[in-house]
Amino acid sequence: MIATRAVDPGAAVREASRVAVQSDLLVNPVAGRDDAVSAPSVSAVPAWRARLGSVLWPVIPFLLFCFVLEIVPVAILIRDSFRELGNGAFTLRNYGAIAEPLYWHSLRNSILLSAGTALIGAIWGALACAAIVREGGRVQRWLMGMIATTSNFSGIPLALAFIALLGASGLVTLLARNLFGIRLYPQHFSLYSWTGLTLVYTYFQIPLMVLLFLPAISRLKPQWQEASAMLGAPSWVYWRRVGLPVMAAPFLAALALLFASALGAYATAWGLSGGKLSLFTIQIAFEVNGDVSFDPGKASAMSLTLAAIMAISILAAQLLARRSQRWLS
Amino acid sequence: MAIVMAAEETAVQQMRRKPRAQVGSILLRVALIAAVLYLALPLLATLAFSLATVWSRTVLPEGYTLEWYVAAVMDDRFWPTTLRTLQATLGAAIISPLLVAPALLAVHLRAPKWKPWLEFLSIVPWALPGVVLALAMIRAYISPFNVSRPGLLILTYVLLSLPFMFRSIDASLSAIDARTLSEAAQMLGAGWFDIGRRILLPGIMPGLMSGVLLIAALGAGEFALASLMAGSGWKTFPIYQAQAQGVDGRIASALAIIGLLYVLVVSLLLLFVAGRNRSGTGAAGMPLVNK
Numbered sequence: 001m002i003a004t005r006a007v008d009p010g011a012a013v014r015e016a017s018r019v020a021v022q023s024d025l026l027v028n029p030v031a032g033r034d035d036a037v038s039a040p041s042v043s044a045v046p047a048w049r050a051r052l053g054s055v056l057w058p059v060i061p062f063l064l065f066c067f068v069l070e071i072v073p074v075a076i077l078i079r080d081s082f083r084e085l086g087n088g089a090f091t092l093r094n095y096g097a098i099a100e101p102l103y104w105h106s107l108r109n110s111i112l113l114s115a116g117t118a119l120i121g122a123i124w125g126a127l128a129c130a131a132i133v134r135e136g137g138r139v140q141r142w143l144m145g146m147i148a149t150t151s152n153f154s155g156i157p158l159a160l161a162f163i164a165l166l167g168a169s170g171l172v173t174l175l176a177r178n179l180f181g182i183r184l185y186p187q188h189f190s191l192y193s194w195t196g197l198t199l200v201y202t203y204f205q206i207p208l209m210v211l212l213f214l215p216a217i218s219r220l221k222p223q224w225q226e227a228s229a230m231l232g233a234p235s236w237v238y239w240r241r242v243g244l245p246v247m248a249a250p251f252l253a254a255l256a257l258l259f260a261s262a263l264g265a266y267a268t269a270w271g272l273s274g275g276k277l278s279l280f281t282i283q284i285a286f287e288v289n290g291d292v293s294f295d296p297g298k299a300s301a302m303s304l305t306l307a308a309i310m311a312i313s314i315l316a317a318q319l320l321a322r323r324s325q326r327w328l329s
Numbered sequence: 330m331a332i333v334m335a336a337e338e339t340a341v342q343q344m345r346r347k348p349r350a351q352v353g354s355i356l357l358r359v360a361l362i363a364a365v366l367y368l369a370l371p372l373l374a375t376l377a378f379s380l381a382t383v384w385s386r387t388v389l390p391e392g393y394t395l396e397w398y399v400a401a402v403m404d405d406r407f408w409p410t411t412l413r414t415l416q417a418t419l420g421a422a423i424i425s426p427l428l429v430a431p432a433l434l435a436v437h438l439r440a441p442k443w444k445p446w447l448e449f450l451s452i453v454p455w456a457l458p459g460v461v462l463a464l465a466m467i468r469a470y471i472s473p474f475n476v477s478r479p480g481l482l483i484l485t486y487v488l489l490s491l492p493f494m495f496r497s498i499d500a501s502l503s504a505i506d507a508r509t510l511s512e513a514a515q516m517l518g519a520g521w522f523d524i525g526r527r528i529l530l531p532g533i534m535p536g537l538m539s540g541v542l543l544i545a546a547l548g549a550g551e552f553a554l555a556s557l558m559a560g561s562g563w564k565t566f567p568i569y570q571a572q573a574q575g576v577d578g579r580i581a582s583a584l585a586i587i588g589l590l591y592v593l594v595v596s597l598l599l600l601f602v603a604g605r606n607r608s609g610t611g612a613a614g615m616p617l618v619n620k
Binding site: 057058059062063065069070072073074076077080124125127128130131132143144145146147148150152153154155156157158160161162163164165167169171172174175179202203206207210235236239260263264265266270281284287289296299300303304306307310311 | 581
């Protein structure tokens with residue numbers, strides 16, 4: 001079904017193609033490895049064209065889609081970010097606008113919140129993950145089910161859930177008042193604050209960390225620990241000299257991904273504070289929504305800055321993950 | 330010699346019984362229990378609120394009712410927004426596999442060297458948060474051409490699904506070793522139609538299913554793109570949820586529970602699909618970009 005047409009030139013020779021492939025292998029091992037199925041080397045159509053055709057047709061829709069919905073929109077963002085409002089002349093001023101206090105503070109807030117919750121989530125999640133690995137059988141499966149489910153909770157419903165727990169008339173607030181006579185709001189605590197946002201972000205970081213860290217931690221070989229114990233090392237020495245160094249790269253890789261996922265978050269913060277807390281994504285959304293003073297250049301420059309920071313952290317995560325393959329394959 | 334070995338053996342056994350120092354063991358247990366509580370409490374509180382009649386002066390609610398669920402569902406906005414969310418989910422769930430599966434099959438069978446390029450294209454949306462994508466789509470298509478906003482929203486959901494759809498189908502194809510199997514089938518005289526129907530399609534099914542289920546989880550919670558791109562003209566379920574919060578906290582709690590139950594069902598199906606395939610689905614830990 002797939003690529004029928006391209007195989008057909010070789011159809012007549014297919015029965016004999018095993019031989020052809022083998023001879024092809026002898027002459028050109030690379031071609032043999034890459035194209036063992038169609039073996040178009042004997043057909044009338046030149047080999048590279050047959051291969052190009054057979055590969056191309058099913059891939060075209062995918063490439064076309066990526067071009068139209070990925071490359072063109074991003075290219076337009078890049079173009080806009082270097083254009084002056086009004087006359088369209090080349091400018092770098094749009095990127096300079098990020099240094100304005102309003103945007104600069106929102107960027108700083110975003111980075112601090114993301115880094116902070118990524119760190120809390122990574123440490124807490126890694127410990128929870130280590131504990132889950134030690135559990136066996138049914139308990140482990142139950143816990144992993146819970147983690148997998150909660151990792152899909154986010155955005156508006158998550159904000160609503162936290163408002164029900166810790167909001168001005170939330171469960172904890174009610175219990176504190178009715179049981180202990182403590183009035184949390186507004187002076188002691190507020191969910192609609194940076195503390196509150198940290199709590200909510202931590203919620204989606206923990207399960208994500210467990211999912212990201214589980215493959216690495218479950219490949220930590222028990223033999224290493226046995227070996228170090230037989231050599232007389234106490235458990236903490238094993239962790240200091242073997243366990244933690246081996247886990248460092250996957251931990252940092254997961255940390256970078258948690259950071260990226262928090263940095264791009266918008267709905268959770270919006271659902272909680274309705275834009276009162278100034279995050280970078282919220283400022284971009286204001287720019288997009290603000291019909292009055294929409295400046296596409298500024299909004300594009302901010303968007304690309306955000307995307308660049310996220311791309312760098314994802315790339316760092318990939319490199320770190322590759323590095324850890326050495327020990328954990 | 331025997332004594333030494335016996336001693337070693339007991340050392341190993343002890344270690345297996347108590348793998349870490351007592352303190353570490355307790356620390357891990359505490360971290361786990363705290364995490365479970367942390368993950369469960371907001372959900373339980375929401376459930377309690379959505380079922381309570383009056384709850385302001387007492388420790389426990391004065392009574393329990395389904396009134397808020399009825400109010401949430403009877404609201405004029407409930408069905409239109411729910412249907413739109415389902416429509417967007419279904420649209421993306423149909424288009425995304427149709428784009429990804431043929432491309433990946435062709436590359437797997439014919440040109441493995443090309444895979445990194447497609448992989449790169451499929452992973453780019455991961456670095457584009459919702460607000461950025463919304464701006465890009467508005468500038469590229471909505472402002473200049475006035476295209477159908479819901480249609481473009483569905484296509485943007487397809488774009489968002491590329492990272493995990495690609496990965497999960499790729500993992501399935503690698504797991505069955507599609508190339509060797511189809512070669513073997515070909516040698517046994519099978520045509521491409523048979524190979525597609527009997528080998529490739531069943532082979533990619535687990536990956537495809539988990540990709541589709543992840544789209545369902547994504548669509549149920551996606552807010553940034555829906556509110557910025559389609560906005561007031563085509564309100565989806567999460568937009569209704571956000572609006573309800575401003576009106577009545579208990580109706581909002583009921584709506585949150587409805588949304589969370591949906592995600593729970595989807596997640597359980599995902600686990601089921603992943604559990605039936607030991608190879609896993611390859612999409613674990615792909616963070617959904619709808620936070």
